[in-house]
């Protein structure tokens with residue numbers, strides 16, 4: 001057994017209001033430099049829709065993640081030999097048009113335009129070429145809130161494979177938000193895709209990072225990640241990705257996307273896992289078994305035996321305590337209400353999602369007269385088809401999603417009974433049995449999902465610093481030093497010329 | 503005198519610039535050490551040009567090892583006649599040369615016509631492509647046209663031994679005096695190109711990730727101990 005700790009996240013989709021605050025604060029923190037304009041370490045997509053970059057879930061095209069070949073785990077885009085043969089040209093990489101050509105506006109014209117008959121306008125200017133773009137045609141969130149409707153929605157690969165036709169009439173359609181960051185996977189295919197070994201997973205907290213000194217810009221990680229969460233900086237020619245705000249988490253603070261999340265949908269906590277089990281778990285035959293297989297990699301922080309072994313592995317008491325309080329452990333492993341995004345990619349993602357529930361309840365018109373068991377069929381008729389959620393969160397296993405939804409419905413009914421009253425005997429109902437829960441568990445869940453405060457949502461032990469030699473020197477240094485130009489300066493990188501058109 | 507300059511001083515100066523430059527860039531400018539790809543901007547032309555050029559240059563490199571590094575006696579001992587060798591060199595080398603030149607021309611046109619690629623390319627990028635084109639052009643011309651139209655020149659008796667003598671620090675510059683001009687031009691321009699490597703995108707030649715197939719797919723590093731582990 002090789003015990004390692006992982007800092008992981010849960011997002012409670014019911015509460016996401018699609019405000020993009022997370023994306024904006026992330027961008028202001030990490031990707032406001034030339035070459036990173038199109039990078040959204042955090043993005044929020046409206047589903048159904050093609051997402052960002054366009055159709056990132058189309059694994060036939062981008063060849064991200066792993067697949068089983070004769071029972072063996074292989075990178076879908078090909079192993080090392082295939083990669084070296086393709087090193088001069090990456091056939092599967094997404095191009096700028098799959099993202100968008102980043103642009104700004106010619107604001108100068110608004111201020112300096114000579115007196116004219118018509119009002120001056122700020123035309124869009126490409127941030128890459130410095131030329132005017134006549135008509136921007138795509139961008140991140142171009143399709144926000146189902147914009148583009150019936151033309152854009154069918155581009156969603158999950159919709160494509162659904163049996164039932166998705167209804168696009170205003171009264172019948174559905175919509176949900178899906179905020180995404182790097183999953184900091186247990187079995188990251190980006191790491192395995194890197195020819196130079198520049199990407200790595202940290203022992204201490206499982207954060208997946210790029211070593212920029214070692215990165216040579218081969219770009220196999222970009223499409224090697226099935227979530228398309230590694231980006232290629234066209235300016236520095238290095239890969240960049242979400243780093244889980246490690247300078248913040250090391251200091252015990254939540255990532256900036258979580259800190260600023262308006263809906264308070266995000267939870268961060270520590271989980272312990274057995275690194276020796278990961279490969280086996282990722283290699284189970286049936287993709288629908290991957291969820292259970294992934295759960296089997298995690299270790300119970302309350303087990304004295306595990307605690308003992310964790311200490312031997314160098315995990316400190318503070319981390320063990322945090323693992324016990326971890327909201328992620330509670331939601332994903334104990335209550336099993338949070339699911340991994342696309343487990344079928346076999347990367348064992350570590351950002352978990354509590355599927356959204358509210359739209360089912362909108363479907364019910366006469367809730368006052370509904371008895372507890374009446375909610376059971378409601379789960380199957382929810383407005384967001386269970387099939388769609390299962391395609392995103394459970395490798396098409398609708399039963400897994402249904403169970404979570406039942407539990408969440410049971411919580412809703414129980415809490416409603418408690419505060420509003422008027423529901424029949426809850427404890428004996430079919431709903432409780434089917435949802436496999438208890439009032440005690442429900443009260444705990446309701447607290448964490450509904451009213452938990454900052455220090456319950458984010459239980460993050462600080463990183464160990466005692467072995468660093470020159471802490472005093474490092475104080476106040478920037479982790480992007482040498483990479484980010486000083487503010488307001490037109491940057492030059494070594495011998496390479498960088499935009500002087502803007 | 504001129505011979506000493508071109509066949510002793512010049513090669514050593516250029517190689518020194520290359521080695522010191524590479525060391526400097528590796529030690530102090532690693533953040534700029536990359537294969538500065540434009541795959542992201544444009545893919546249709548790159549798909550043809552880049553593999554054509556790169557595979558061509560790999561073959562050409564092997565050809566140069568066969569002609570310059572491996573002595574003539576080796577082939578004679580194997581019983582390969584001079585004529586047979588030259589036929590092989592003309593066909594194999596010619597093909598490699600044509601691949602390189604064709605690839606470079608595609609890449610150059612791409613660099614000049616595709617907006618983001620052109621605008622993001624600096625002087626060093628154009629210089630590299632043009633210099634490579636010159637060196638590869640003279641090399642291909644020698645291999646295909648000069649060798650078949652003018653004279654089947656036996657460079658394994660002159661340029662080869664001279665090249666090897668450079669590396670034992672006893673340059674036999676006198677061997678080079680009778681070499682046809684076009685061959686001299688190829689050699690001198692190639693050494694000039696070597697000197698430019700540390701200052702251009704060409705540094706990525708030295709990054710070919712040969713160890714990749716041998717390493718475990720997953721890489722772990724310890725945040726606090728990785729320096730001590732020497733990673």
Ligand code: SF4
Pocket residue numbers: 181182183184185188189190191208224225226227228229230241347
């Ligand atoms: S989600 Fe993150 S850790 Fe997982 S493969 Fe993609 S970049 Fe790597």
Ligand code: SF4
Pocket residue numbers: 015016017018019020021022023044177179260261262263264265
């Ligand atoms: S800040 Fe929170 S609520 Fe707003 S879009 Fe992001 S995840 Fe959703």
